[in-house]
Amino acid sequence: MANCECLEKCPFFNDKMADNDGLCSMYKTKFCQGDFAGCARYMIFKKLGKESVPKDLYPNMTERAQKILAV
Template sequence: MEVCAWAETCPFFSDEKEYSPELYHVMRERYCFGDSSTCARKRAALCVSRENVPKTMLPADEDELRRLCEEAGCEPPAMA
């Protein structure tokens, strides 16, 4: 299983204590060890840069992705 190339520096990947264990493990399997092109955090970083993605943003947070991209004046990157 391939790990997301950004996993080692991603706050979500490395900070389990912020989330319920069930949520963390399900999302980590889906986004960090699955198809990372669907990760809202990663897609937001492509639009607004990694340092501007909130540390608390979840990989499934499409609303926050749209908000960040709208503020930056860009379209959210499409899922591959």
């Protein structure tokens, strides 16, 4: 599986976001080093640019990402 192109600078991947539920390492494997096209942050990055990615958006929050993209 390929790594996400955002990986080096992504705040999520670089532990700049809280890991309240302890699932971050699972998301890193699942999204950042695998299905990055399915990551909520990546979806917004690709369509709207990195400035539009909310600071508190986690990779699994695809519903929220779709609402942002639908506006």
